[in-house]
Amino acid sequence: MTDVKLPFLAQGVEKATITYWHRDVGDSIKEGEDLVELATDKATFNLPSPVSGILKEVKASDGEEVRVGQIIAKIE
Amino acid sequence: MQDAAVPPWLKKRLVYDESMNTMKEALSASGVATVCEESLCPNLNECFSKKEITFLILGEFCTRSCGFCSVSNSPNLKHTPGVCFKGNMVDPDEPRKVADAVDRLSLKYVVITSVTRDDLDDGGAGQFVKVIESVRLVSKHVKIEVLVPDFKGTKSSIKKIAKASADVFGHNIETVRRLYPIARRGADYDRSLSVLRLVKELRQDQITKSSIMVGLGEEEQEVIQTMQNVRSAGCDILTIGQYLRPHKENLPVSRLVRPEEFERYVGIGYDFGFKHVSSGPFVRSSYFAQNIYESVMSLASTHKQRTLGTIFFIEKIGGY
Numbered sequence: 001m002t003d004v005k006l007p008f009l010a011q012g013v014e015k016a017t018i019t020y021w022h023r024d025v026g027d028s029i030k031e032g033e034d035l036v037e038l039a040t041d042k043a044t045f046n047l048p049s050p051v052s053g054i055l056k057e058v059k060a061s062d063g064e065e066v067r068v069g070q071i072i073a074k075i076e
Numbered sequence: 077m078q079d080a081a082v083p084p085w086l087k088k089r090l091v092y093d094e095s096m097n098t099m100k101e102a103l104s105a106s107g108v109a110t111v112c113e114e115s116l117c118p119n120l121n122e123c124f125s126k127k128e129i130t131f132l133i134l135g136e137f138c139t140r141s142c143g144f145c146s147v148s149n150s151p152n153l154k155h156t157p158g159v160c161f162k163g164n165m166v167d168p169d170e171p172r173k174v175a176d177a178v179d180r181l182s183l184k185y186v187v188i189t190s191v192t193r194d195d196l197d198d199g200g201a202g203q204f205v206k207v208i209e210s211v212r213l214v215s216k217h218v219k220i221e222v223l224v225p226d227f228k229g230t231k232s233s234i235k236k237i238a239k240a241s242a243d244v245f246g247h248n249i250e251t252v253r254r255l256y257p258i259a260r261r262g263a264d265y266d267r268s269l270s271v272l273r274l275v276k277e278l279r280q281d282q283i284t285k286s287s288i289m290v291g292l293g294e295e296e297q298e299v300i301q302t303m304q305n306v307r308s309a310g311c312d313i314l315t316i317g318q319y320l321r322p323h324k325e326n327l328p329v330s331r332l333v334r335p336e337e338f339e340r341y342v343g344i345g346y347d348f349g350f351k352h353v354s355s356g357p358f359v360r361s362s363y364f365a366q367n368i369y370e371s372v373m374s375l376a377s378t379h380k381q382r383t384l385g386t387i388f389f390i391e392k393i394g395g396y
Binding site: 007008009010013026034037038041042043045046048050055 | 086089090091092096097100108116117118120121170321322324
């Protein structure tokens with residue numbers, strides 16, 4: 001099981017808002033494919049999956065804020 | 077729901093990299109500032125994962141208050157346009173600190189920029205030279221790109237920098253002539269062109285570079301005019317990117333420039349004779365700086381340069 005954490009985005013930016021999950025729980029995903037879209041005040045980001053596998057769990061839904069370093073999904 | 081207001085080409089792809097923390101720790105241990113962090117750059121995660129950094133020297137506070145910039149101009153009144161802070165000390169240990177960071181991270185290519193220091197007699201040119209010399213002492217092979225302010229057009233300052241023989245001399249025109257009073261108060265369009273022209277006169281083999289932001293209220297024709305002016309000042313490398321507002325106090329984004337327009341600037345730029353043109357939503361003046369420098373150095377024929385520059389541009393767009 002791989003924990004997907006929100007990486008460092010920018011200085012002073014500690015949170016981002018989840019705007020879109022490209023996959024639902026139970027879907028398969030390949031390493032490097034977009035997993036989730038996030039927004040900060042300045043920009044919108046796509047976070048690719050760090051591994052190939054099945055998306056087992058998402059820790060935050062659309063519109064929810066997540067913090068840098070926080071586990072936002074689990075992939076197996 | 078996907079945010080319909082953000083077009084697909086403005087969604088930045090993040091990079092997973094555990095070395096990010098090492099990078100931040102090294103920068104913090106050396107006690108240096110980076111413009112990557114101060115400007116809230118959307119490319120930071122990508123660039124840091126490739127060990128590409130732009131150092132910000134001469135203190136945290138700028139004596140100007142450009143409408144697009146997030147660097148503080150006062151210790152108390154952060155991001156307040158129109159208020160300048162004067163008298164912050166130049167750190168005599170800064171050249172060593174930057175060299176220490178270069179050494180710790182084994183950097184092969186560094187970009188050094190600064191806040192504008194209208195309060196200093198030489199505008200900080202002497203400090204730039206000391207930093208360059210200090211970095212060269214720890215690494216003979218490191219390539220150095222400087223991105224300097226206009227030094228209020230002071231020739232002796234520009235001469236100091238030219239004599240320090242940085243591998244690339246950058247000075248950003250930033251925006252079109254008409255928007256200077258709004259976006260670059262305290263700066264002067266013709267003066268910025270003269271900075272680029274002067275350094276080329278002083279050192280003919282100096283590679284020069286400039287950058288334009290789009291989305292500040294300019295029209296395409298004005299961008300083309302600016303490109304032509306910059307090229308006429310002898311500039312070799314041009315970068316063009318989308319302005320994104322760092323704070324709500326900064327100038328609003330007037331428009332989101334489409335990839336087709338960015339691509340048109342690539343073709344026009346090469347027709348004007350630039351040796352390299354990078355143009356795209358997330359292009360910033362130091363973005364892929366090492367690759368650009370290497371492509372300019374290694375390619376002799378105009379045809380080859382054009383092909384490579386365009387491919388570089390498409391690759392950058394492709395991922396978004």
